[in-house]
Amino acid sequence: MSLRTRNNQRMQPEDDVTYSTFVVVQTRWRRRHVATFYLPGVAPTEFQEGQLVDIKAVKLTSTKTQLPYEFYSVPFCQPVKGVFYKSENLGEVLRGDRIVNTPYVVKMKENKACQVLCMDKNMKYVSKSLSKDESEDFKEKIFHDYFVHLITDNLPVATPIKMPGGKTIYERGYRLGSVSGKEAYLHNHLNFILHYHETEHNTFRVVGFEVEPKSFKRGEIIFDEKDGQCKFNNPKNPHKVGGEAGDVLFTYSVEWQQSSVVWASRWDNYLAMNDVQIHWFSIINSVVVVFFLSGILTMIMVRTLRRDIAQYNKDDDLDETIEETGWKLVHGDIFRPPRFSKLLTSFVGAGIQIFCMALITIFFAMLGMLSPAARGSLMTVGIFLYMFMGLFAGYFSARLYKTMKGLQWKKAAFQTATVYPGIMFGVCLLLNFFIWGKHSSGAVPFTTMLALLCMWFGISVPLVFMGFYFGFRKQAYEHPVRTNQIPRQVPEQTWYMNPFLG
Incomplete structure (x- = not known):
């Protein structure tokens, strides 16, 4: 057996990684061993038997209200040692994630039949007392179909649902409760x-x-x-919330099952969920049809316009000009600089900036670097790429502005760097006030807004000015058709053709 074959046999399938993990393999043929390492944050965590497995809460979400809430925004049981929030990246904060510890005690390969969750300051297991307002809060969120999201080892919890045909589908998170008529019932026991x-x-x-x-x-x-062990006394009735104060006993049980699924494939069930399924056939079919029709239309327009442009570049006879009708009459005014040329270049630059950001983000996502395991990475990368793409936005905006014979390039550069981001920032700030009023975790904190402002004026604006400087020094674009020196007279339009009514 060759040395290469023996080394390949030592790399077991258990040591593989997900598509989102980079692996650098260094092989030393003389020492006959293979060494690997993973990027921080994506390496598998290995537990010993009896080792504590932390269960953390992320947030509460609903498809009806679209407003996420923190886990402890409703009166769940809190840890005796206090509540500690995990430090999060920019994408997690903007998504409304607030990862926090929970009082669930789960240890590797240790099953629990029934365990009470809440403890008081004297380390005694107790039931949770709910006031009338707290009970109504639970009822309201249950009626709004809120889901609770928990994670362990960066793996989100899922609720299995068995279909009539025997197939099992999964829902991300678990429902806070169930509804029957006008009554709401709280899910106070979780079987993990x-x-x-x-x-x-x-x-x-x-x-x-x-x-x-x-x-x-x-x-x-x-x-x-004392020990919090519990047992069920022939339970038949669910726990109703809302209407009046009362006590609720939060309990949980733990069941460990051995699986043949390797760590690299543990996200397969989540990627196959109904809410994240991608209809690839429909997408490919639509893209092919769009490209096919666009190609035919482009060929027709290019052949027609090429003949017309060649004719327009010659000296036009008066008789030929009189015979032309429709859009051909304005061919000499199409490329005339508009009245608000700086505003046009600013929006064109913003479009180029967004396009470059989206293109690079999709490319990195195709490589698997923005997998769901890297929580918040997609939004974080998108924001940073948008800031750095200001260089391309300034370059192409400057060339367009120079083509339209603009001279105030510094003002144009400032508008390119501030108009579109300013509009978006203002709209988001206005919406953020309403989300703040609802005490939702989706509201952007003040410190995060300051960080975004610093990134805007510290990264994006200087790069736009730099790109504008180099782009304005380049040669302007050449128009395919000559522009008439005297603008064509626009006839007076009727009242219903006013731009404000359009």
Whole structure:
């Protein structure tokens, strides 16, 4: 057996990585071993038996209101040692994620039949007392179909749903409660089903995180205040919330199951969810049709316009000009500089800036560098790329501005760097005030807004001016048709042809 074959056999499938992970393999043939390392934040975490597996909360979301909320915006049980928020990147903050610790105690390969969640300051397990307003808050969010999102080892929780045909589909997160008529029932018991994969080093990796939410009435669960162990007393009635104050007992159970799924494939169930399925056939079909029709239309227009442009570049006879009708009458006024040339160049530059940002972002996403495992990376990369693409926006805007015989290039550059971002920032700021009023986690914090302003005026604006400087020194674009020196007289339009009514 050759040395290359022996080295390949040592690389087991368990040591592979996801498509989003870069692996650098350094092979030393003399020492006959292979060394690998992963990028920080995407390496698999290996647990020992009995080691604590942290379960953290992300947020509450709903498809009806589109307003995310923090996990503790509703009166869930809080850890005795206090609430600690995880430091997040820019994308996570803008998405409304507020990752925080929870009082769930889960250890690797240790099952729990039933465990009470809430503890008081005396380290006794108790039920949660809800006021009338807190109970109504639960009821309102249940009626708005809110989902609770938890994560462990950066893997989000999913609710399995068995279909009539035997197929199992998954929902991301779990429903806060259920609705029956005008009554709302809180899911106060969570059955966690965690899947683990054992490596060749006798360590374990979390490859699945499922939850089965249930609702049990307070009096149908018996528990011990010292150790928190509980058992169900023939539960039949769900726990109703809303209308009046009361006590609710939050409990959970843990079930570990061994799985043959490797760490590299643990995201497959999430990518196959109904809400994230991509209809590739429809997309490809639409793209092919659009390109086919665009190609035919382009060929027809190019052949027609090429003949017309060649004719217009000659000396026109008066008789031929009189015979022309329609859009051909204004061919000598098409490329006349508009009245607000600086405003036009600013929006053209903004479009180029967004196009370059989207193109590079899609390219990196195709390489797998912006996978769902890297939470918030897509939005973070998009914002930073938009800032750096200001160089291209300034360059092409300057050449267009010079083509329109503009002279105030500094004012044009300032408009290119501020008009479109200023409009978007103003609209987002106005909407942010309403989101703040709802106490939603989707509201952008004041410090994050200051950071965005610093990135705007510290990165984007200087790059736009730099691109404008180099672009204005380049030669202007050449028009395919000569522009008449005397503008054509525009006839007076009727009242319903006014631009404000259009």
